Amino acid sequence: MINIHFPIFILTLLLAFATIIPLQKRPFDRRFQVIMMSVLVVSLVMAIGELIYVIDHGAYSYTFGSYERGIGIEFLVDEFSVLMTAVVIVIAFFILLYSIRDLEHEIDPSRIYSYYTLIFLLLFAMIGMIFTNDIFNMYVFVEILSITSVAIIAIKNKKDSLMASMKYLIMGTIGSITVLMGFALIYMVTGHLNMTLIAEEIVLVWEQYPLNILLAMGFILTGFGIKAAIFPLHNWLPDAHSSAPTPSSAFLSGLVVKAYVFAIAKMIYRVVGPDISTNIGLTDYILIFAVLSIIMGSVYALSQTDIKRRLAYSSVAQIGYIFLGLGLATDLGISAALFHVISHAFMKSALFLSAGSIIYLTGKRHVKDLSGIAYTMPVTMTVFCIGTLGMIGIPATSGFMSKWYLGLASLDAGQPELLIVILISSFLNALYYLPIVISAFLQEKPSRETIVVVSTQGTTVPRSMKISMALVGAGVIIIGLFPNIVMDIINMAVPTFIE
């Protein structure tokens, strides 16, 4: 059965391709673009093949070098991690398709190859983090991911992006050191690095060392919380996501943050276990910070006038939804959270890509300047509109389904007040997103001809950018209309979280 090796093949392919890119001597041309895209297509085919295998045969663990569990590094390949890998690769495909034309005016042409090296290393680290079942291995992937994600911001080499990446680097490093301290505490209690073995050991010893485990999880949640931008630790995110090149913003907001959230989900449910987490009070803390994130992220977003900063703050709120689901510690809560991981990845990528192409064509970032822009850029604004409707939670978009599942989960867990939080946040979302859409579509500006004159990039967005945006937007609608495609796979994976 070759299928069981596919996760490793995907990782090796991405890593090998990342190391080959810097050897390129030819200018950035069509040939390289085709090779790059075909690498992603091959990995996508492998991910889908793996998904079919896992759905048929169930989750399995993959040990390296035939060392037994606990000695060697182990990957746990379950339904959700394979689905997440497929989603990561699909979205990466669209973003890279978009980036081919967009990058040339955002970064120095001599750095384009470096940029793609970083992107492939980033994908490698992200997929590694999704699969790994070993906490120290996870730490190594976290460090690779945090360095590459800082580098894809700093590569723009503008004043504000340099400062934003410095801030991100300092915060991110504090985060990963804190995570390592937590891992050290867990290793101290259990003597294992393998998550499955830790889980078995913690069940036996947690009554003896409840404080130690609470402290370890405190360190780990704070560390990953910094990286996932949960409310009081979100400071770096708006600067980093708004000053980055557009493809980087889409990567960071849509995918990278989710990898950390998934790591938290693994730590809470697979390592410590839902019962013990609830017992030592972990889930209560998560719920408090989730609610704070949801409300404060939206409130901050209201006051932003830069379109990319507004989107970045809205990410803070959306991460809050995922944590809300995780904090409920029920089957429905986890599946809603995992569903939102995927649906938000599509929505936020659609929003960032369309905002990026507005900036590409007109150079305008202020939300007030966007009135009437749908006349000149109908495709872009339609995608933007789909994204915003998804964020607000209008039916037929994936955002509606994730709010629906979250609402059901919070009612099921007997906490209807959380439903009110979700509703308030939806109204706030509508408050800060809808004015952009309404003024773009319905307000005709007398001076709209000047928009075209100002542009230096030609009069329309390149076709490759339009296609990739439209496909991401279509993804939002498809998941909204047929949520079961995703939900069935998630429901298969939930038992691996709650045992």
Place this chain on the structure above:
Amino acid sequence: MPIEIDFFLNNINYIGAMVLFVIGLYTVLTHPNLIKKVIGINIMETSVFLFFVSIGFISGANAPIVEQGQAAETVVNPLPSAMILTGIVVAIGVTAFALSLIVKIHEAYGTIELDEIMQIRSAEKND
């Protein structure tokens, strides 16, 4: 009530690690100079490494080399040390990257003091 000196002496490496962690965090958070922030991060990293290595340490035990035929004696757990070797490499990578970013920031702003950079940025915003 007498302080339990033994408790402190037996756990001195853990306590030292935690003190270093807090010193490092304090340095990162309060110093406006970016190089000093990087130094603070290094102190934090060192503290975690000290903590991790202490877990495997047993006083008086040998390195885990067992010859064939000999009875196994008490040995130090080698795994934390091996992991920290990886950790040190990662820390060097992060430090090098942070320093190169600081060089770029110095080129762009002419200073590496955070408060001066903030002044420059707010002056630019007002223009």
